[in-house]
Amino acid sequence: MPAADPARRNPDSWRAILDATYAILEEDGYQAVTMSAVVARAGVGRQTLYRWWTSKAALVFEAFLHKVNTGPPPMSDGTFPDRLRTYAHGFLALYVEGTAGRRLRELIGAAQSDPDLARALEEKWFEPRRAPAREAMREAQAAGEIRADVDPDTALDLVFAPLHYRLLVSGGPVDGAYVDSVVDLALTALDPRAHPTTGRPGTG
Amino acid sequence: MPAADPARRNPDSWRAILDATYAILEEDGYQAVTMSAVVARAGVGRQTLYRWWTSKAALVFEAFLHKVNTGPPPMSDGTFPDRLRTYAHGFLALYVEGTAGRRLRELIGAAQSDPDLARALEEKWFEPRRAPAREAMREAQAAGEIRADVDPDTALDLVFAPLHYRLLVSGGPVDGAYVDSVVDLALTALDPRAHPTTGRPGTG
Amino acid sequence: MPAADPARRNPDSWRAILDATYAILEEDGYQAVTMSAVVARAGVGRQTLYRWWTSKAALVFEAFLHKVNTGPPPMSDGTFPDRLRTYAHGFLALYVEGTAGRRLRELIGAAQSDPDLARALEEKWFEPRRAPAREAMREAQAAGEIRADVDPDTALDLVFAPLHYRLLVSGGPVDGAYVDSVVDLALTALDPRAHPTTGRPGTG
């Protein structure tokens, strides 16, 4: 059976399905989203759902993107420390103040046993949000604002990983003070004047 | 319904259930573990399973702990940098060389929509592994080996979060070099001679 | 998977299912009987239905038997012509006055592409009704009331087939007069004083 032709897709159905999915998600949570429930709520044929989405996870992810995704906020202007701090606080606002964090946690959960979803999350959510920060990191290295001997992605993890780990996995406490601490530590580690702790153990 | 009396529990059934659970987990993965499959494979009554475990996640987690848990490795001796580096490489060995990483990813996935499991993971898996590192951190602070003005848990996150984030969530590449980089950066950030980037933006 | 154990069957469910099936059958006809509709109406789990009946046809047949089957009426007393005539009129009453005819037509229809149902119909409905007539036929042959050189089943078909064919297949007109005609012709054909039209063509 040849893949369905997206050009012939009914935009009304498409919208109805994403709306229904998101509504159920908001009202009763991730596990209340069943193909049956979406079909019933969207007033749509069962096959229509299966034609365009291969799994519940893919469906929820698209609904999530469609509703939540305002595009990755561009890096602010100013000095590098300012920009990094603003960037980090952006996640706090996005994940803690809105419902995005909760939804994202569930999607990350599903992604652990769904490689397709894992890839989609990485490509469509995380990477677009890392990219501007990585670029800012490179610019700062070129300008001599931070050490140039560290891989930008590794450097970025100093901020990105603690935030996401606590917010999305461990559920540990995250507030403005924690974000500031993490940013401060990262900046210290990246300070061009720092004494790099190079190579093998015992050199500290 | 009176709560089940653990004293009257049949140890043979208990073992058979955990064995069956783990066997299915290894053979066909997390989502192949169903209550029905476990019951069938363990040759155990359905009610016996439900009497002692409230959910599939709890069951799998207990099977996982029972098979994988060799107890948290004690911190090595030596200087603090050495100890931290050894600690970090320990996760690499545990998660990448064995199947623990894969199983743990799936459990973390299930935990995103199962608060009980999330709590159990935190209490019985992560916290016991963070605790000795946190203690080592405190000792190093007391000995003046690292900065004393940073919360030990926050400091620990500099190493723990990037590793676990890449290994268990993003699936990003993790190897010895990456672990070393992360440890180096953390040690630099914690260097007592560092110029702390304190407080509000603009101080860089 | 071992076959289900009939001893453990829940009689309430059994009754509820047959009742629901028959009710739908009466209200909206054979093709309104769907597994889903029966399940909904009987307030029964879907699997329970599939556990005990392999097909809709088997289910409807059992419901039909359970409700309609008052057992095959014994042959009446009297002379053989009397008994045969009463027997034939019995079908008229059963099929035309009640709804049995309509239901039976639909079951026969389903049986044309369902060998199991065909066999069940033959064994549980038609054969029990032919049996007493066949026996009466044999007695009449022994008593010299009818020709002894004809196979009782073939002789019986002279009456049984025209009635059933018109009632159940062609839908042709069947009334008391037609039944009488058929019986008269059969009795004539079986008259011991008849000139048998033996063997090959042209001997008439």
Next chain:
Amino acid sequence: MPAADPARRNPDSWRAILDATYAILEEDGYQAVTMSAVVARAGVGRQTLYRWWTSKAALVFEAFLHKVNTGPPPMSDGTFPDRLRTYAHGFLALYVEGTAGRRLRELIGAAQSDPDLARALEEKWFEPRRAPAREAMREAQAAGEIRADVDPDTALDLVFAPLHYRLLVSGGPVDGAYVDSVVDLALTALDPRAHPTTGRPGTG
């Protein structure tokens, strides 16, 4: 909606549809014939099928007629007994030697809950085959070869009904001997020299 105009009908599509229908019928049987399967195999638009045929049964019946129908065989010449015997054996040849019997059984099955098909079967299949026999019956009555006090259709049923009942409904055994027996009994019943068993019971 204006009725479709047969003049504009595409004969290629028509042929392709009937061919596909019959091919599926032969290969996988009646219930494998679905509108979707026919459309796919015929390489024809779905609407084209629905435009010209109202139901699967109508479609299959037309395909059946188109392939099987060689027209009703004319009554042979000769004496009436000869002609009746030849007529009866004709059904045996048609239904048992070819696949017509099997297909016809399934169509009769479908007709039990499809009045349109039932009517079509009667008009286009059975009646054309009864008509010449009925006419022969009338001629024989006029010539005094058989009793004139019996309705020709009722008389015809003595042969037609047993054959069709066994072949098409009960699935009972039918061979040359049975056909001969049935014809012999019918001829005996219709013998002008017979002692008619008239009217009410008890006259035997």
Next chain:
DNA sequence: CTCTAATCGAGACGGTACGTCTAGTCTTGTG
């Protein structure tokens, strides 16, 4: 020789039923 209208292949659509699977509860009989 266009215009108009119906037919055509293609296939998406809203529905409905299918038969399977799993969850979690309940029942029965044994030790």
Next chain:
DNA sequence: CACAAGACTAGACGTACCGTCTCGATTAGAG
């Protein structure tokens, strides 16, 4: 009373067809 066994209600799963509904492309008279 825990246990093995397994039937039970409930309901989601993904598939198969149904009959309707656009789409353009093609074709055939009618103007």
